[in-house]
Amino acid sequence: MMDYSTSSDLTTKLLFRQLFEKDSSTYTYLLADVGHPDKPALLIDPVDKTVDRDISLVKDLGLRLIYAINTHVHADHITGTGLLKTKVPGVKSVISKASNSKADMHIEAGDKIYFGDLFLEVRATPGHTQGCVTYVTGDGPDQPTPRMAFTGDTLLIRGCGRTDFQGGSSHQLYHSVHSQIFTLPKDTYIYPAHDYKGFTVSTVGEEIQYNPRLTKGEETFKSIMENLNLPYPKMIDVAVPANLVCGLQDYSAESVAATSK
Numbered sequence: 256m257m258d259y260s261t262s263s264d265l266t267t268k269l270l271f272r273q274l275f276e277k278d279s280s281t282y283t284y285l286l287a288d289v290g291h292p293d294k295p296a297l298l299i300d301p302v303d304k305t306v307d308r309d310i311s312l313v314k315d316l317g318l319r320l321i322y323a324i325n326t327h328v329h330a331d332h333i334t335g336t337g338l339l340k341t342k343v344p345g346v347k348s349v350i351s352k353a354s355n356s357k358a359d360m361h362i363e364a365g366d367k368i369y370f371g372d373l374f375l376e377v378r379a380t381p382g383h384t385q386g387c388v389t390y391v392t393g394d395g396p397d398q399p400t401p402r403m404a405f406t407g408d409t410l411l412i413r414g415c416g417r418t419d420f421q422g423g424s425s426h427q428l429y430h431s432v433h434s435q436i437f438t439l440p441k442d443t444y445i446y447p448a449h450d451y452k453g454f455t456v457s458t459v460g461e462e463i464q465y466n467p468r469l470t471k472g473e474e475t476f477k478s479i480m481e482n483l484n485l486p487y488p489k490m491i492d493v494a495v496p497a498n499l500v501c502g503l504q505d506y507s508a509e510s511v512a513a514t515s516k
C-alpha cells in the first residue's frame with residue numbers, strides 16, 4: 256500500500272499567515288502549531304489598529320493565542336501587544352531585554368520561544384535600534400518546518416531599516432545582517448516588518464544578490480545610510496513612549512504593573 260505521508264504533509268504542522276496594516280505599511284505574522292491539540296499560536300509585530308482583525312482570525316482558525324511578540328520598539332505605529340493582553344486572557348507579551356521595554360518575557364540571543372512543538376529562535380540584530388532581534392523558525396521534533404526569518408526593520412526587502420534614531424548604528428546594522436541573517440541557508444524566507452513597494456517576501460539568497468544597500472562594502476553602506484534624507488516617522492513622539500510600555504497608553508500603576516508582571 257502507498258504511503259501518502261510525504262514531506263509536504265509533514266510541513267503542514269505550521270500554520271502561517273501574513274497580515275498587513277496599511278497606514279504604517281506594517282506586516283503582522285500569525286504562526287501556530289496546528290498539529291498540537293491546543294493549536295498554540297503567536298503574533299509577531301501586531302499593530303493596535305488591527306488587533307480586532309487579528310483576534311477574529313485567531314478565533315476563526317480555532318487557535319489559542321499565547322504570545323504577542325515584538326521585533327523592536329516601533330517608531331511609526333503603536334504595538335498591539337498590550338491591547339492583545341487586555342482582550343485575550345493568558346497572552347504574554349515578548350520583547351528583547353536589550354530594548355529596555357515593559358513585557359512579560361524578555362528574550363535574548365539564543366533563546367527559543369516554543370509554541371507547541373515548534374519554536375522561534377532569537378538572533379540579536381541591533382542597528383536599526385539597539386534592541387532589534389530577528390526570529391528564525393526551528394524544526395519540531397520530527398517535522399521539518401519551512402525556514403523563515405522575521406527580520407523586523409533590520410532587513411527589508413531590497414532595503415533595510417534606517418539608523419538615524421533610537422540608538423541606531425549603520426555599523427551595527429551592517430554587521431548584524433552579514434553575521435546573523437546572510438549566514439542563514441539561502442532558501443530561508445525573509446519576512447520583514449514593513450514594505451513600502453509592494454513586496455511580500457524574499458529569501459536570504461535573493462537579498463545577498465540584490466539588496467541595493469547590503470551588497471555594498473561597509474563604507475559605501477554607511478554613506479548610503481547617511482544620505483537617505485527620510486523625514487522622521489509621523490508618529491514617533493507618540494509611538495516610542497507608548498511602545499516602551501507595551502503599547503498601552505494608559506500609564507496608570509495597575510496597567511504598567513499588569514504589563515510588566
Ligand SMILES: N[C@@H](CCC(=O)N[C@@H](CSS)C(=O)NCC(=O)O)C(=O)O
Pocket residue numbers: 279329330331408414415416417418449451483485486487488489490
Ligand atoms: N513614512 C513613515 C515612516 C517610514 C520609515 O521611516 N520607515 C522606517 C521603518 S518604521 S521605524 C525605516 O526604517 N525605513 C527605511 C527606508 O529605507 O524606508 C511614517 O511616517 O510613519
Ligand SMILES: [Fe+2]
Pocket residue numbers: 327328329330331383408416
Ligand atoms: Fe522601526
